Amino acid sequence: MTTDSFALEQFLPYRLNRAAEFVGLRFAAHYKAKYGMTRPEWRTLAALGSSGRMTSKAVGSHSSMHKTKVSRAVFALEQRRWLKRSQDDADRRVEHLELTAAGQQAYRELIELARRYQTELEAEFGESGIEALSNGLAAIEQVIRRSGKGKPSEPDDL
Protein backbone atom coordinates (compact mmCIF):
# COMPACT_ATOMS: atom_id res chain seq x y z
CA MET A 1 0.00 0.00 0.00
CA THR A 2 1.45 3.31 -1.04
CA THR A 3 -1.22 5.40 0.60
CA ASP A 4 0.31 5.32 4.00
CA SER A 5 1.76 7.81 6.37
CA PHE A 6 3.82 10.57 4.96
CA ALA A 7 5.31 12.90 7.51
CA LEU A 8 5.93 16.42 6.37
CA GLU A 9 8.28 16.76 9.33
CA GLN A 10 10.68 14.32 7.79
CA PHE A 11 10.51 15.66 4.29
CA LEU A 12 13.81 17.28 3.50
CA PRO A 13 12.63 20.26 1.49
CA TYR A 14 10.25 21.14 4.27
CA ARG A 15 12.80 20.76 7.01
CA LEU A 16 15.39 22.77 5.15
CA ASN A 17 12.99 25.52 4.39
CA ARG A 18 11.82 25.76 7.94
CA ALA A 19 15.33 25.83 9.31
CA ALA A 20 16.41 28.41 6.78
CA GLU A 21 13.49 30.63 7.62
CA PHE A 22 14.08 30.37 11.31
CA VAL A 23 17.75 31.13 11.11
CA GLY A 24 17.41 33.69 8.35
CA LEU A 25 14.52 35.72 9.62
CA ARG A 26 16.07 36.15 12.99
CA PHE A 27 19.17 37.57 11.46
CA ALA A 28 17.22 39.69 9.03
CA ALA A 29 15.40 41.16 11.99
CA HIS A 30 18.72 42.35 13.39
CA TYR A 31 19.83 44.37 10.41
CA LYS A 32 16.37 45.33 9.36
CA ALA A 33 15.85 46.94 12.71
CA LYS A 34 19.21 48.60 12.72
CA TYR A 35 19.63 49.66 9.11
CA GLY A 36 16.30 49.14 7.44
CA MET A 37 17.96 46.93 4.90
CA THR A 38 16.50 44.05 2.92
CA ARG A 39 18.15 40.72 2.38
CA PRO A 40 19.18 41.35 -1.20
CA GLU A 41 20.75 44.59 -0.09
CA TRP A 42 22.65 42.94 2.70
CA ARG A 43 23.90 40.27 0.36
CA THR A 44 24.99 42.77 -2.20
CA LEU A 45 26.76 44.76 0.44
CA ALA A 46 28.48 41.64 1.68
CA ALA A 47 29.60 40.66 -1.79
CA LEU A 48 31.00 44.07 -2.56
CA GLY A 49 32.51 44.48 0.84
CA SER A 50 34.48 41.31 0.68
CA SER A 51 35.43 41.29 -2.97
CA GLY A 52 35.87 44.98 -3.52
CA ARG A 53 34.97 46.06 -6.99
CA MET A 54 32.62 43.95 -9.07
CA THR A 55 29.81 44.09 -11.59
CA SER A 56 26.12 43.44 -10.95
CA LYS A 57 26.35 40.20 -12.78
CA ALA A 58 29.22 39.08 -10.61
CA VAL A 59 27.34 40.03 -7.48
CA GLY A 60 24.46 37.93 -8.69
CA SER A 61 26.39 34.79 -9.31
CA HIS A 62 28.54 35.25 -6.25
CA SER A 63 25.58 35.51 -3.93
CA SER A 64 23.19 33.57 -6.15
CA MET A 65 20.52 36.16 -6.65
CA HIS A 66 18.41 36.82 -9.67
CA LYS A 67 19.53 39.77 -11.74
CA THR A 68 16.43 41.83 -11.02
CA LYS A 69 16.96 41.42 -7.32
CA VAL A 70 20.51 42.57 -7.69
CA SER A 71 19.48 45.45 -9.86
CA ARG A 72 17.03 46.72 -7.28
CA ALA A 73 19.38 46.15 -4.39
CA VAL A 74 22.11 48.07 -6.18
CA PHE A 75 19.71 50.88 -6.82
CA ALA A 76 18.72 51.02 -3.17
CA LEU A 77 22.30 50.98 -1.94
CA GLU A 78 23.13 53.70 -4.40
CA GLN A 79 20.31 55.87 -3.09
CA ARG A 80 21.68 55.39 0.35
CA ARG A 81 25.04 56.45 -1.00
CA TRP A 82 26.65 53.26 0.12
CA LEU A 83 27.88 52.35 -3.31
CA LYS A 84 28.80 54.07 -6.51
CA ARG A 85 28.81 52.85 -10.08
CA SER A 86 31.38 53.51 -12.71
CA GLN A 87 31.32 52.72 -16.39
CA ASP A 88 33.68 50.25 -17.82
CA ASP A 89 35.37 52.03 -20.67
CA ALA A 90 36.12 48.95 -22.68
CA ASP A 91 32.55 47.64 -22.64
CA ARG A 92 29.94 50.26 -22.09
CA ARG A 93 27.26 47.82 -21.03
CA VAL A 94 29.20 46.96 -17.92
CA GLU A 95 29.08 48.90 -14.69
CA HIS A 96 31.55 48.38 -11.92
CA LEU A 97 30.23 48.70 -8.43
CA GLU A 98 32.17 49.80 -5.42
CA LEU A 99 31.31 50.70 -1.86
CA THR A 100 31.69 54.27 -0.76
CA ALA A 101 33.39 55.06 2.53
CA ALA A 102 29.99 55.05 4.21
CA GLY A 103 29.24 51.73 2.55
CA GLN A 104 32.43 50.20 3.81
CA GLN A 105 31.67 51.44 7.25
CA ALA A 106 28.23 49.86 7.12
CA TYR A 107 29.78 46.68 5.81
CA ARG A 108 32.17 46.51 8.71
CA GLU A 109 29.36 46.94 11.19
CA LEU A 110 27.22 44.41 9.40
CA ILE A 111 29.80 41.68 9.28
CA GLU A 112 30.44 42.28 12.93
CA LEU A 113 26.76 41.67 13.49
CA ALA A 114 26.95 38.59 11.30
CA ARG A 115 29.89 37.20 13.21
CA ARG A 116 28.17 37.68 16.49
CA TYR A 117 25.08 35.99 15.15
CA GLN A 118 27.00 33.07 13.81
CA THR A 119 28.65 32.64 17.19
CA GLU A 120 25.28 32.78 18.82
CA LEU A 121 24.05 30.07 16.49
CA GLU A 122 27.04 27.93 17.22
CA ALA A 123 26.25 28.17 20.87
CA GLU A 124 22.62 27.32 20.32
CA PHE A 125 23.07 24.38 18.02
CA GLY A 126 26.08 22.98 19.73
CA GLU A 127 29.37 22.10 18.20
CA SER A 128 28.20 18.75 16.94
CA GLY A 129 25.02 20.22 15.53
CA ILE A 130 26.95 22.83 13.64
CA GLU A 131 29.41 20.37 12.32
CA ALA A 132 26.73 18.00 11.11
CA LEU A 133 24.85 20.83 9.53
CA SER A 134 27.92 22.13 7.84
CA ASN A 135 28.76 18.75 6.40
CA GLY A 136 25.24 18.24 5.21
CA LEU A 137 25.16 21.63 3.57
CA ALA A 138 28.49 20.93 1.95
CA ALA A 139 27.00 17.88 0.30
CA ILE A 140 24.19 19.96 -1.12
CA GLU A 141 26.49 22.71 -2.23
CA GLN A 142 28.53 20.24 -4.15
CA VAL A 143 25.46 19.10 -6.02
CA ILE A 144 24.47 22.69 -6.65
CA ARG A 145 27.86 23.40 -8.12
CA ARG A 146 27.61 20.47 -10.45
CA SER A 147 23.99 20.98 -11.33
CA GLY A 148 24.82 24.14 -13.26
CA LYS A 149 25.75 27.31 -11.46
CA GLY A 150 24.23 29.03 -8.47
CA LYS A 151 20.52 28.62 -8.27
CA PRO A 152 18.37 31.27 -9.87
CA SER A 153 18.71 29.05 -12.94
CA GLU A 154 18.73 32.14 -15.07
CA PRO A 155 15.69 31.99 -17.25
CA ASP A 156 18.22 32.94 -19.88
CA ASP A 157 20.52 30.03 -19.47
CA LEU A 158 18.38 27.40 -21.12
Next chain:
Amino acid sequence: MTTDSFALEQFLPYRLNRAAEFVGLRFAAHYKAKYGMTRPEWRTLAALGSSGRMTSKAVGSHSSMHKTKVSRAVFALEQRRWLKRSQDDADRRVEHLELTAAGQQAYRELIELARRYQTELEAEFGESGIEALSNGLAAIEQVIRRSGKGKPSEPDDL
Protein backbone atom coordinates in the same frame (compact mmCIF):
# COMPACT_ATOMS: atom_id res chain seq x y z
CA MET B 1 41.38 44.34 13.29
CA THR B 2 37.71 43.47 12.92
CA THR B 3 37.42 44.64 9.37
CA ASP B 4 38.75 41.57 7.77
CA SER B 5 37.47 38.89 5.51
CA PHE B 6 33.97 37.77 5.92
CA ALA B 7 32.84 35.02 3.59
CA LEU B 8 29.20 34.92 2.74
CA GLU B 9 29.73 31.33 1.62
CA GLN B 10 30.42 30.28 5.16
CA PHE B 11 27.65 32.23 6.77
CA LEU B 12 25.05 29.83 8.00
CA PRO B 13 21.89 31.74 7.20
CA TYR B 14 23.12 32.18 3.67
CA ARG B 15 24.09 28.58 3.21
CA LEU B 16 20.84 27.31 4.63
CA ASN B 17 18.80 29.60 2.51
CA ARG B 18 20.58 28.64 -0.62
CA ALA B 19 20.28 24.94 0.07
CA ALA B 20 16.62 25.28 0.94
CA GLU B 21 15.90 27.15 -2.25
CA PHE B 22 17.74 24.68 -4.37
CA VAL B 23 16.06 21.67 -2.89
CA GLY B 24 12.68 23.32 -2.52
CA LEU B 25 12.34 24.94 -5.90
CA ARG B 26 13.17 21.79 -7.71
CA PHE B 27 10.45 19.95 -5.91
CA ALA B 28 8.01 22.79 -6.33
CA ALA B 29 8.65 22.62 -10.05
CA HIS B 30 7.46 19.02 -10.04
CA TYR B 31 4.06 19.59 -8.54
CA LYS B 32 3.62 23.00 -10.00
CA ALA B 33 4.00 21.52 -13.44
CA LYS B 34 1.74 18.60 -12.71
CA TYR B 35 -0.96 20.17 -10.56
CA GLY B 36 -0.49 23.89 -10.76
CA MET B 37 -0.24 24.01 -7.02
CA THR B 38 1.61 26.48 -4.83
CA ARG B 39 3.75 25.59 -1.86
CA PRO B 40 1.26 26.68 0.77
CA GLU B 41 -1.35 24.58 -0.96
CA TRP B 42 0.85 21.56 -1.06
CA ARG B 43 1.68 21.93 2.58
CA THR B 44 -1.91 22.30 3.55
CA LEU B 45 -2.81 19.26 1.52
CA ALA B 46 -0.03 17.32 3.17
CA ALA B 47 -1.11 18.35 6.64
CA LEU B 48 -4.72 17.42 6.04
CA GLY B 49 -3.86 14.27 4.18
CA SER B 50 -1.77 12.88 6.96
CA SER B 51 -3.71 14.09 9.96
CA GLY B 52 -7.21 13.86 8.56
CA ARG B 53 -9.51 16.47 9.96
CA MET B 54 -8.11 19.68 11.39
CA THR B 55 -8.68 23.40 11.67
CA SER B 56 -6.89 26.14 9.77
CA LYS B 57 -5.08 27.15 12.87
CA ALA B 58 -3.85 23.63 13.40
CA VAL B 59 -2.69 23.41 9.81
CA GLY B 60 -0.76 26.57 10.35
CA SER B 61 1.10 25.48 13.41
CA HIS B 62 1.59 21.97 12.11
CA SER B 63 3.22 23.14 8.93
CA SER B 64 4.45 26.46 10.32
CA MET B 65 2.71 28.82 7.99
CA HIS B 66 1.27 32.21 8.68
CA LYS B 67 -2.48 32.29 9.08
CA THR B 68 -3.06 34.34 5.97
CA LYS B 69 -1.11 31.88 3.89
CA VAL B 70 -3.18 29.06 5.26
CA SER B 71 -6.38 30.97 4.72
CA ARG B 72 -5.60 31.53 1.07
CA ALA B 73 -4.36 28.02 0.51
CA VAL B 74 -7.50 26.61 2.05
CA PHE B 75 -9.59 28.81 -0.18
CA ALA B 76 -7.72 27.62 -3.26
CA LEU B 77 -8.02 23.98 -2.34
CA GLU B 78 -11.68 24.48 -1.67
CA GLN B 79 -12.19 25.97 -5.13
CA ARG B 80 -10.52 22.96 -6.59
CA ARG B 81 -12.91 20.85 -4.57
CA TRP B 82 -10.09 19.08 -2.86
CA LEU B 83 -11.26 19.99 0.61
CA LYS B 84 -14.46 20.89 2.35
CA ARG B 85 -15.10 22.92 5.44
CA SER B 86 -17.57 22.19 8.18
CA GLN B 87 -18.62 24.32 11.08
CA ASP B 88 -17.82 23.28 14.56
CA ASP B 89 -21.09 23.33 16.40
CA ALA B 90 -19.64 24.00 19.80
CA ASP B 91 -17.61 27.03 18.70
CA ARG B 92 -18.89 28.74 15.62
CA ARG B 93 -15.66 30.53 14.86
CA VAL B 94 -13.95 27.26 14.18
CA GLU B 95 -14.02 25.45 10.88
CA HIS B 96 -12.90 21.90 10.47
CA LEU B 97 -11.18 21.06 7.22
CA GLU B 98 -11.19 17.73 5.52
CA LEU B 99 -10.05 16.44 2.16
CA THR B 100 -12.64 15.31 -0.33
CA ALA B 101 -12.19 12.06 -2.18
CA ALA B 102 -10.51 13.96 -5.00
CA GLY B 103 -8.31 15.68 -2.45
CA GLN B 104 -7.25 12.41 -0.94
CA GLN B 105 -6.48 11.08 -4.36
CA ALA B 106 -4.33 14.10 -5.09
CA TYR B 107 -2.67 13.70 -1.73
CA ARG B 108 -1.76 10.12 -2.50
CA GLU B 109 -0.23 11.09 -5.79
CA LEU B 110 1.63 13.99 -4.26
CA ILE B 111 3.19 12.03 -1.48
CA GLU B 112 4.25 9.47 -4.00
CA LEU B 113 5.98 12.28 -5.84
CA ALA B 114 7.49 13.47 -2.60
CA ARG B 115 8.80 10.06 -1.73
CA ARG B 116 10.41 9.68 -5.09
CA TYR B 117 11.99 13.08 -4.76
CA GLN B 118 13.33 12.34 -1.33
CA THR B 119 14.86 9.15 -2.65
CA GLU B 120 16.39 11.09 -5.48
CA LEU B 121 17.88 13.52 -2.99
CA GLU B 122 19.28 10.73 -0.91
CA ALA B 123 21.01 9.40 -3.96
CA GLU B 124 22.39 12.80 -4.87
CA PHE B 125 23.65 13.81 -1.46
CA GLY B 126 24.87 10.42 -0.45
CA GLU B 127 24.04 8.54 2.67
CA SER B 128 26.56 10.37 4.78
CA GLY B 129 25.46 13.75 3.45
CA ILE B 130 21.86 13.00 4.26
CA GLU B 131 22.68 11.78 7.70
CA ALA B 132 24.78 14.80 8.52
CA LEU B 133 22.11 17.10 7.20
CA SER B 134 19.43 15.37 9.13
CA ASN B 135 21.37 15.62 12.35
CA GLY B 136 22.12 19.24 11.78
CA LEU B 137 18.52 20.02 11.04
CA ALA B 138 17.48 18.14 14.13
CA ALA B 139 19.64 20.44 16.20
CA ILE B 140 17.93 23.46 14.71
CA GLU B 141 14.49 21.99 15.10
CA GLN B 142 15.14 21.45 18.72
CA VAL B 143 15.99 25.10 19.16
CA ILE B 144 12.92 26.07 17.18
CA ARG B 145 10.76 24.00 19.44
CA ARG B 146 12.16 25.66 22.52
CA SER B 147 12.23 29.11 21.09
CA GLY B 148 8.46 29.32 21.11
CA LYS B 149 6.38 27.51 18.53
CA GLY B 150 6.84 27.04 14.82
CA LYS B 151 8.23 30.05 13.12
CA PRO B 152 5.82 32.63 11.78
CA SER B 153 6.15 34.21 15.21
CA GLU B 154 2.56 35.24 15.07
CA PRO B 155 2.45 39.00 15.13
CA ASP B 156 -0.29 38.35 17.65
CA ASP B 157 1.77 36.41 20.08
CA LEU B 158 3.71 39.26 21.58
Next chain:
DNA sequence: AAATAATGGTTACGTTTGCAACCATATCGT
Protein backbone atom coordinates in the same frame (compact mmCIF):
# COMPACT_ATOMS: atom_id res chain seq x y z
C1' DA C 1 29.42 45.80 -43.52
C1' DA C 2 25.02 44.21 -42.54
C1' DA C 3 22.10 41.31 -40.29
C1' DT C 4 21.72 38.30 -36.26
C1' DA C 5 22.53 36.83 -31.94
C1' DA C 6 24.18 37.39 -27.38
C1' DT C 7 25.12 40.07 -23.06
C1' DG C 8 24.74 43.50 -18.96
C1' DG C 9 21.37 45.62 -16.98
C1' DT C 10 16.58 47.86 -16.21
C1' DT C 11 11.58 48.09 -16.37
C1' DA C 12 6.56 46.76 -16.67
C1' DC C 13 3.36 43.58 -15.02
C1' DG C 14 0.95 40.03 -12.62
C1' DT C 15 1.47 37.21 -8.43
C1' DT C 16 2.66 36.19 -3.79
C1' DT C 17 3.81 37.85 0.57
C1' DG C 18 3.26 39.89 5.45
C1' DC C 19 1.22 43.19 8.24
C1' DA C 20 -2.45 45.42 10.20
C1' DA C 21 -7.10 46.10 10.48
C1' DC C 22 -11.13 43.80 10.67
C1' DC C 23 -15.52 40.62 11.57
C1' DA C 24 -17.77 37.40 14.20
C1' DT C 25 -17.96 34.68 18.10
C1' DA C 26 -16.36 33.29 22.69
C1' DT C 27 -14.23 34.04 27.20
C1' DC C 28 -12.97 36.61 31.21
C1' DG C 29 -13.23 40.01 34.89
C1' DT C 30 -16.09 42.18 37.82
Next chain:
DNA sequence: ACGATATGGTTGCAAACGTAACCATTATTT
Protein backbone atom coordinates in the same frame (compact mmCIF):
# COMPACT_ATOMS: atom_id res chain seq x y z
C1' DA D 1 -25.15 40.38 33.05
C1' DC D 2 -21.85 43.68 30.65
C1' DG D 3 -17.87 45.59 28.94
C1' DA D 4 -13.15 44.42 27.93
C1' DT D 5 -10.21 41.08 25.85
C1' DA D 6 -9.03 37.17 23.26
C1' DT D 7 -9.49 33.95 19.37
C1' DG D 8 -10.32 31.76 14.56
C1' DG D 9 -10.33 33.31 10.38
C1' DT D 10 -10.61 36.78 6.32
C1' DT D 11 -9.49 40.94 3.74
C1' DG D 12 -7.16 45.43 2.10
C1' DC D 13 -3.02 47.26 1.10
C1' DA D 14 1.68 48.07 0.20
C1' DA D 15 6.05 45.91 -0.43
C1' DA D 16 8.85 42.08 -2.65
C1' DC D 17 9.13 38.77 -6.07
C1' DG D 18 9.85 36.31 -10.74
C1' DT D 19 8.97 36.34 -15.59
C1' DA D 20 9.21 38.24 -19.71
C1' DA D 21 9.89 42.04 -22.48
C1' DC D 22 12.92 45.44 -23.32
C1' DC D 23 17.21 48.93 -24.26
C1' DA D 24 21.75 49.58 -25.30
C1' DT D 25 25.91 47.71 -26.62
C1' DT D 26 29.10 44.20 -28.17
C1' DA D 27 30.11 39.62 -30.74
C1' DT D 28 29.29 36.65 -34.39
C1' DT D 29 27.99 35.22 -38.71
C1' DT D 30 27.85 35.70 -43.52
